[in-house]
Amino acid sequence: MQFRLPALRLPPFFRGGLVSPFKLRKLGILGMNARNVRYIARYNDRDKYPIVDDKLNTKRAARRYRIPVPDLIAAFDTQPTRTRIMQVIGPLQQFVIKPARGSGGKGILVIVGRDGEDYVKPSGNKVTALDIQRHVSNIHSGLYSLGGKPDRCMVEALVDFDPVFDKYSFEGVPDIRVIVFRGFPVMAMLRCSTHDSDGKANLHQGAVGVGIDLATGKASHAVQRGVRVDTHPDTKMPFADLEVPGWTELVKLAASCYEMTGLGYLGCDIVLDRKRGPLLLEANARPGLAIQIANGIGLRTRLEHIESLDMEHLEKNVEERVAYSMDYFAARTTL
Amino acid sequence: MSPRAQVYILAALLTLLGASLTIYKHFALGFPLLPGEYRTVWTIEAKVRFNADGGPVKAALTLPRAQRNMEVLGETFSSSGYGFNIVHEDDEHRAVWSRRQASGVQSLFYQLDVHQTPGAALEQSLDLSTEVVKPMLGAREQEAVRQAIYSLVEAGRARSSDVSTFTSELLLALADTRNQDRNLIFGYYKDRSFVDVALVVLAAADIPAHRIRGLYLEDDRRRLDPEDLLEIYDGKRWVVFEPTSGTPGVPKNFFIWQRGGKSLLDVEGGRNSGVTFSVISNDVPARDVAMLSTSKEKEALVDFSIYSLPIEQQSIFKLILLVPVGALVVVLLRVFVGLRTSGTFMPVLLAIAFIETQLLTGLSIFVLILILGLWVRFYLSRLNLLLVARIAAVVITVVILMGAISVVSYKLGIEQALTVTFFPMIILAWTIERMSILWEEDGPYEVVIQAGGSLLVAVLAWWVMTNRYIEHWTFNFPELLLVLLGLVMIIGNYTGYRLGELARFRQLVR
Numbered sequence: 001m002q003f004r005l006p007a008l009r010l011p012p013f014f015r016g017g018l019v020s021p022f023k024l025r026k027l028g029i030l031g032m033n034a035r036n037v038r039y040i041a042r043y044n045d046r047d048k049y050p051i052v053d054d055k056l057n058t059k060r061a062a063r064r065y066r067i068p069v070p071d072l073i074a075a076f077d078t079q080p081t082r083t084r085i086m087q088v089i090g091p092l093q094q095f096v097i098k099p100a101r102g103s104g105g106k107g108i109l110v111i112v113g114r115d116g117e118d119y120v121k122p123s124g125n126k127v128t129a130l131d132i133q134r135h136v137s138n139i140h141s142g143l144y145s146l147g148g149k150p151d152r153c154m155v156e157a158l159v160d161f162d163p164v165f166d167k168y169s170f171e172g173v174p175d176i177r178v179i180v181f182r183g184f185p186v187m188a189m190l191r192c193s194t195h196d197s198d199g200k201a202n203l204h205q206g207a208v209g210v211g212i213d214l215a216t217g218k219a220s221h222a223v224q225r226g227v228r229v230d231t232h233p234d235t236k237m238p239f240a241d242l243e244v245p246g247w248t249e250l251v252k253l254a255a256s257c258y259e260m261t262g263l264g265y266l267g268c269d270i271v272l273d274r275k276r277g278p279l280l281l282e283a284n285a286r287p288g289l290a291i292q293i294a295n296g297i298g299l300r301t302r303l304e305h306i307e308s309l310d311m312e313h314l315e316k317n318v319e320e321r322v323a324y325s326m327d328y329f330a331a332r333t334t335l
Numbered sequence: 336m337s338p339r340a341q342v343y344i345l346a347a348l349l350t351l352l353g354a355s356l357t358i359y360k361h362f363a364l365g366f367p368l369l370p371g372e373y374r375t376v377w378t379i380e381a382k383v384r385f386n387a388d389g390g391p392v393k394a395a396l397t398l399p400r401a402q403r404n405m406e407v408l409g410e411t412f413s414s415s416g417y418g419f420n421i422v423h424e425d426d427e428h429r430a431v432w433s434r435r436q437a438s439g440v441q442s443l444f445y446q447l448d449v450h451q452t453p454g455a456a457l458e459q460s461l462d463l464s465t466e467v468v469k470p471m472l473g474a475r476e477q478e479a480v481r482q483a484i485y486s487l488v489e490a491g492r493a494r495s496s497d498v499s500t501f502t503s504e505l506l507l508a509l510a511d512t513r514n515q516d517r518n519l520i521f522g523y524y525k526d527r528s529f530v531d532v533a534l535v536v537l538a539a540a541d542i543p544a545h546r547i548r549g550l551y552l553e554d555d556r557r558r559l560d561p562e563d564l565l566e567i568y569d570g571k572r573w574v575v576f577e578p579t580s581g582t583p584g585v586p587k588n589f590f591i592w593q594r595g596g597k598s599l600l601d602v603e604g605g606r607n608s609g610v611t612f613s614v615i616s617n618d619v620p621a622r623d624v625a626m627l628s629t630s631k632e633k634e635a636l637v638d639f640s641i642y643s644l645p646i647e648q649q650s651i652f653k654l655i656l657l658v659p660v661g662a663l664v665v666v667l668l669r670v671f672v673g674l675r676t677s678g679t680f681m682p683v684l685l686a687i688a689f690i691e692t693q694l695l696t697g698l699s700i701f702v703l704i705l706i707l708g709l710w711v712r713f714y715l716s717r718l719n720l721l722l723v724a725r726i727a728a729v730v731i732t733v734v735i736l737m738g739a740i741s742v743v744s745y746k747l748g749i750e751q752a753l754t755v756t757f758f759p760m761i762i763l764a765w766t767i768e769r770m771s772i773l774w775e776e777d778g779p780y781e782v783v784i785q786a787g788g789s790l791l792v793a794v795l796a797w798w799v800m801t802n803r804y805i806e807h808w809t810f811n812f813p814e815l816l817l818v819l820l821g822l823v824m825i826i827g828n829y830t831g832y833r834l835g836e837l838a839r840f841r842q843l844v845r
Binding site: 134297 | 670673719721722723772776777778827828829830831832833834836837838839840841842843844
């Protein structure tokens, strides 16, 4: 528990003024209202939400569609006893505890090592077994789920992160978000945690958003707190050298989530495992709009292009769709 | 049909329905569109007095009929010890008081509330006798009077073109004290009133005429005697004249009590009877007048509405009907501005509490409870309690805090703080819990942002909800909720940018 006083900083809203909505429109920027009304409400059927809103369901569906995911060690359906938790996590060195229905990365506890009786978080802070039990109990009571509904708790194997991003991430793990619209990947970004973001990959908490060129997997643009950056603020590594290995495989994985979930407008969060390659961390039926800032371009024109495609295009298989997107949505400039 | 078109059509229908119901209620039922409109309601009291002889008594008072420009809102009779009845005979309504035995001075009261509405004073449909009874003027000593009457009639006829102008001329001549004929006539009819004499002369001129009894409505008048107007038949219709000035038409503020027909008051078994009137004017909220005047006809719109509920429930509904307005404020700020709040409609609940507590008191109490609650919650989180138990503990803490705030502030003489009870406790406890999670996960900055956003929305919602026009409209025209519903549906279709996004996507433009 930390007591930190609020930093004296003007909210971003007040810095730098406003731009005209006509300019945003001209640039094809997608706004929250348009996203909700024109894409989520229209292309995402309600009955498909449980597949993505509950990570245990996502895991099950992914197994059926042969989409690689991090291994599930255990899932607690009911409030577990102290002995059951200890049975599961006792022998483990590294693991992740997360709520099945959490959103926005809330309630995720990552343990990277042991120090005697204590457990070590990525930041180096230690937590006790009691803290972990309390966390599990909170998850079950619905603290992190939408509307406070009782939730399930899952223990997942810690991803053995590919070290390619080590230089671009501080105290945390980067993940790749790909927006998939009607099966076509339309935009991608890499989220790198910073010292500012406290190891978290949330852009509004200070993580760096790196726009990734769909065609090559190379960085095309990078932004931290709305300001354009060329190097990682903590590691000072230039983003121009950044390239995601096995990019085509990763984009294919994201595109195949369309078949898996049946959702027309989808955000796929993917991490790179050292041995297994890209793994689907979670899918999101209401992906945010920060990806536009990370890429420095609007999403709307791309979505409208996919909307204008005829049936012949929409019946393509994953490989064809990915090839089409990589060709059509290639970035004009890279870093 | 696309969902978007459906929304627009449905919203248009709802708006049209709500607006037309409102317009109907305003124009047809007289509900005021603006708050604070007052109407003058006249309370007229008729006092019947007589000396009872000791035997059976029966008093009959002619009652006013419904009139086009006067709306009767209610009537009361007070007659202790008397049997009471209203009889209808020949188009006339009469109140009849009766008693087996009565002696001494008796007073009977009849009171009615009247509201003046714009419109013609008299309906013409009244079926009155146009028969003329010629005055008996045969004897020799009355020859002079008869001469005078006919001379007046002749003079008037010479100076007029029709029945109406003739009557005016005649009345003017009768009022002129320099006229010899007139003085002769009034000398003969010493004990008769002006209108009595005018009726005699009009009968001599073969013009059907009768008296109208009524009252001039002036505030705070007591012991008024009824005043008379003349009504003559010009061959096609009845025309009213003010007798002393000779001008046609019913004077403004004249309340017609009795038109033609029998006597005003009949008393059997008593002597020295008489009727006096008193008039008071009250300024009554226009809505009450509308309610009273429609309650008799049982307008479905009024009858099946909130007004049919008991007063206590009405006052609760007054508050409930404001909730949609608060919700609209939340929708506007979310869709057009993009303000982040903790809990979507929590600010509305806060605003309702603010209505009860007053803004500044409410704000300070809320912030105080939030800070104290967060502090307690941080301690509780170290005790490893289950979530529900922990929130229950926070609820109990909040209740204790509220009690403590009440007692301490009461002892200090700050009575306003007693309104702390209007805050929804469970909501406060959940807010505290959510804020503390937010603090742990996203840091205190986010807590300040969300709490500030919630309070800002709550204050705005409070400001709109306490607007006297909004209050008036939501309560008196609940059908405007349909318009609100249509509006919310249209807003729900807005796909443009939020104000916050104009700042958020700023660097994309450069």
